[in-house]
Amino acid sequence: MNIDYRIRSADGYTKNIGELVGMLEHTRAVTLQEINDLSVEQLDFIMTSGGNSIGALLKHIAAIEKAHQLISFQECDFTKEELEIWEDALYLGEAGENNPW
Structure with missing residues (x-):
């Protein structure tokens, strides 16, 4: 999965709200990509x-x-x-x- 790191305004929102939604969507995508292949043991490791x-x-x-x-x-x-x-x-x-x- 290639992630686009440019902040863009999500469609259907005002510019500022669209940028916030775009940042939240980006954060979600990056988080999911980073943890996708982790095992339960890795997720629970302290x-x-x-x-x-x-x-x-x-x-x-x-x-x-x-x-x-x-x-x-x-x-x-x-x-x-x-x-x-x-x-x-x-x-x-x-x-x-x-x-x-």
Whole structure:
């Protein structure tokens, strides 16, 4: 897959929103390309010096997107039940390290 690294305005939007959508689409394409061939073991690997796994960072991205969707489109926050699912991914660190994704 060849990725076009030029920022272009996505069709159907104003110029600035189109550029933002284009950047988000580019980020998604690059992320998917980079992780496409990784094994579960590679996604779950945590360096001995600490940090978060690639899998934890991917779930963090999903959790932040979910939070923004709730706030922007439904004008609400996570319910208690939703927060139980997403909380570790929102904060990462020890919370992310101690939760199998």
